[in-house]
Amino acid sequence: MPAPFGSGRVIGLTGPVLMVGLTGGIGSGKSAVAARLAALGAVVIDADHVAREVVAPGSAGLAEIVATFSDRVLDAHGALDRAALGAVVFADEAARRRLEAITHPRVRARTAELVAAAPSHAVVVNDVPLLVEVGLAPTYHLVVVVQTAVTTRLERLTRDRGMDRAEAERRIAAQADDARRRAAADVVLSNDGDLAELHAAVDGLWRDRLVPYEGNLRARRAIRPEQAVLTEPDPTWPEQYARLAARIRHALAPADLCIEHIGSTAVPGLAAKDVIDIQLGVPSLAEADGPLAERLADAGFPRLPGEWWDNPRRAGSGRWEKRLHGSADPGRPVHLHLRVAGSPAWRYALLMRDHLRADPDQRAAYLHLKRELVASAPDSATYGTLKDPWFDEEHLRAEEWAERTGWRP
The missing domain is CATH 3.30.460.10 (Beta Polymerase, domain 2)
Incomplete structure (x- = not known):
């Protein structure tokens, strides 16, 4: 399936809830960062999970997809067959746009529901794999990018996900490169060390930046550098x-x-x-x-x-x-x-x-x-x-x- 959010605006900055966009290339360890932020108290919204939820069996989204592309995009259990759907839309620009017109509004609406349900003092982290690729960075108060050396990512993908090296390289090449992600990032978390180092970096980000930012945003309070340095x-x-x-x-x-x-x-x-x-x-x-x-x-x-x-x-x-x-x-x-x-x-x-x-x-x-x-x-x-x-x-x-x-x- 295409990227879950497409080119439209996902979340407008229309309220005091702090919205953080989290992204990183495949194999970078983004999920580990999301899990740590959730453990610290963030409300984490997983874009991939939302994209699947809005086309789950019995959903209006899936019904519209079937009405548009026929039941050839369903598997034997009546669920969406993503490979079959991909074969239909990726080679046909018009078909891809029809699919996006079905899924993207539903993803945006469901995401907005989850944000609205968050406490007023929440730090909401939207975990979006293709945040940079689809131009969503300006829709967040802060963008966090998890960056890991390509050699390390290749090793993780082959070892932990069972991909052969050629497939792992293809997946990495299909996404934005590190330079493009860094240009969109307010914060870059390096994940070339061990899990303890990553957790320490996330904890520092939470303590020193995200929690104070949320309080300032809610109080309509601007920081004031007192010293001229x-x-x-x-x-x-x-x-x-x-x-x-x-x-x-x-x-x-x-x-x-x-x-x-x-x-x-x-x-x-x-x-x-x-x-x-x-x-x-x-x-x-x-x-x-x-x-x-x-x-x-x-x-x-x-x-x-x-x-x-x-x-x-x-x-x-x-x-x-x-x-x-x-x-x-x-x-x-x-x-x-x-x-x-x-x-x-x-x-x-x-x-x-x-x-x-x-x-x-x-x-x-x-x-x-x-x-x-x-x-x-x-x-x-x-x-x-x-x-x-x-x-x-x-x-x-x-x-x-x-x-x-x-x-x-």
Whole structure:
């Protein structure tokens, strides 16, 4: 049968229950991670199990499949013969789509029922083998990928499942490779050691990230890095931004708002606080204060109170006209700046980013300032305020650069 969820949205981030997507290649040990999370208290929903449940004997799903493809897809006991069905649909694109139209809505509906039945404080883990392949990563608050060396996976599949090596290699090749999974992962659990090592890693994830994330999400509480600590340039910052942006787009769909990576983590080669700054262009601040704010909070990006990030001097400057959201995820600090698209504040953030990207000398000067300020004013609020005079002066140079180069946002 095809992948259980297809290309549609499975679970919208529409409530406070923390939704975690769990995936990994065949033979990676994903099931061991799911079992450990269940033992720790997670509500685990197995996508393969749900896909079988909705086409079980006596189900409306199976009846519709038989009506569509005839009883040649049944075995001698009246159950679905998956091999026979596969022979029908895998060679026929139209047939495959008819099958997906039958199964995918039922899988989504049953999954939603299971999520709705979970306690309000639950951590719900959706175990989906093909989560990456069918593009479901943005539908979760967090994606966990179990990664294991291909040689180890081949050994497990031949030893534990009785596959011959050629079949095991074919199964692995048919799925996404490790690089594609890592790009979708907020957390990568390595499973090249023994079971005790894997359990220790899962326990740490549960204790340090999933449980606090769930509490923050339910309380609409954003994490607040109190200390200004510079991190050396991380080449994965753009990739991390892309995951966050996809999650935000999913939460706000069908609205199609402009999302941009801004701030120091958007400037290659620049050391920065390990906080991803994202700008969301909104039609008006009134709309930013409406249902949009709730949808962002449901997706894991609750509003930060103004007094934490604002001050009277900044309030008097047009470039600070915004709303600021943070992240409920303790493992990934975020500042999500909601500014009116096309406004001076919106333009300023893009101009300063692109100016620093283009001017290595001013980038070096900014880095020197950042290091001095961190040494003298390590708390985040003071650090941010003390940068303002430099930006006031640099803004003039940036405008000259924009005029000279024809820059437009």
